[in-house]
């Protein structure tokens with residue numbers, strides 16, 4: 001089975017967590033795009049969605065799903081999003097698509113975080129996928145030097161500006177054996193907006209797209 005098909009299966013499987021009247025938090029990426037397609041079939045049952053990116057906002061609106069403001073909705077019952085890596089504790093690396101800050105805000109504001117992935121995302125130890133870190137532009141070089149001190153190799157995602165007007169460093173060479181501690185440490189660096197480690201607030205449920213989920 002192709003990876004695209006595995007993503008489609010995972011995206012559709014998350015629909016079973018959607019209940020009538022809900023406001024659904026919606027992540028970003030190619031797996032989430034399948035979830036949005038499935039959610040469109042339930043658009044008359046739900047109140048709307050809170051979106052984590054301009055990309056997902058466009059997809060949601062194209063499919064007739066109202067996009068709501070998190071400040072107006074308050075706590076969400078459900079957030080559905082993909083990931084770049086997922087370990088056995090449901091700790092994640094996210095931000096390959098550059099939407100990590102809004103994704104992390106919605107995850108924090110949601111009671112249940114359902115993570116939808118294809119099997120290639122499952123790892124024993126996080127860090128093979130370069131860890132995205134969103135930074136204030138003027139702090140890029142300072143943050144990069146601080147990251148080198150703790151053993152990472154930061155690479156500027158040149159040309160990419162996030163939805164929040166910031167820049168991204170992708171940190172290579174980390175073997176993340178204690179994701180909670182590393183997330184805390186990186187969050188302390190001045191100029192860091194968001195670390196793409198979702199360990200202090202991990203996923204609650206992980207759906208891995210596979211044949212038997214059809």
Ligand code: 5RP
Nearest residue numbers: 029030031082095096097099
């Ligand atoms: C975007 C993300 C995505 O969830 C992550 O990159 C996975 O994307 P895809 O479903 O396309 O593999 O964190 O910032």
